[in-house]
Amino acid sequence: MRKVHPLLKPLIPITKGLAAMLGPDYEIVLHDVSDPEHSVIAIENGHVTGRTVGSPLTDFGLYLLKSPKFKDVDYIANYMTTTSDGRILKSTTIFIRDESGKIIGFLCINFDTTKLSICKQMIDQALTFQTLEELTGAEHESFAKKVDELLLEVIDEVKKKTGKPLRFATKEEKIEVIRKLDEKGFFLLKGAVEALAKEMGNSKFTIYAYLREARSKKNAML
CATH class of the missing domain: 3.30.450.20 (PAS domain)
Structure with a gap:
């Protein structure tokens, strides 16, 4: 040795x-x-x-x-x-x-x-994704537990863009908000009109009228 x-x-x-x-x-x-x-x-x-x-x-x-x-x-x-x-x-x-x-x-x-390089490749692959906005135009997906929560989340999302409570918006602003909510499928939810009427300070009949007007303007642009 x-x-x-x-x-x-x-x-x-x-x-x-x-x-x-x-x-x-x-x-x-x-x-x-x-x-x-x-x-x-x-x-x-x-x-x-x-x-x-x-x-x-x-x-x-x-x-x-x-x-x-x-x-x-x-x-x-x-x-x-x-x-x-x-x-x-x-x-x-x-x-x-x-x-x-x-x-x-x-x-x-x-x-x-x-081994670590293989793990890193797997992690990088698993964490590589596109945003919903890139793929579909939608900004995000909410995981509400109840319909009421989903209604409020969608309304709050649009409210943030207006910069003020919806009840203080003008008629034109409210119609634009309704147009955006319609694009998001908001009115497919049960109770959507009632929830929005409460938020905007209008009757549900007014909301229906605004919705018809928003849809007619959209169709006129097509």
Whole structure:
């Protein structure tokens, strides 16, 4: 069994503990860079990249050792790497140094994003939709429990657009409101005329007259 740097030995159980906590999609790798050709001294969930104890340092690891840019760097987190079969990994490399600051090892975490990417695609697909207005011209759909609630919801929707209580609207404004309500199918509901009459402060006979006028104007425009 190869001799391991004494500062790296305590990190071997940490490698195991991180893997147990994070799960099988997280590969945890401990490198001893004193032997780049066989740098891996501990690895959990090696199926992610197919490596085992005794595997070599990666080309990126060699670059980190050689380049002076990383002299005072402690870690490089959340960068993207790709496996030989095309899977996307989210990776982090932590630098392990001795008392003089020399790099003696790396603790690497490689997360296989495949399952999460599939879930994201499913979520994105499930949450992709068009609005009712885009599809039909209707602004929204209400889920009233009773007809009375539905009547009030439709009336309130139109009231918001007038900007004032319907009883204070002019005749022309009331006819326009009735036209809009008719387009929404409001008068298919039982009690619609009575509810609107109460809201507008008119008799139901007046509402019927306004409705006939609104429909005649609509037919004249066709």
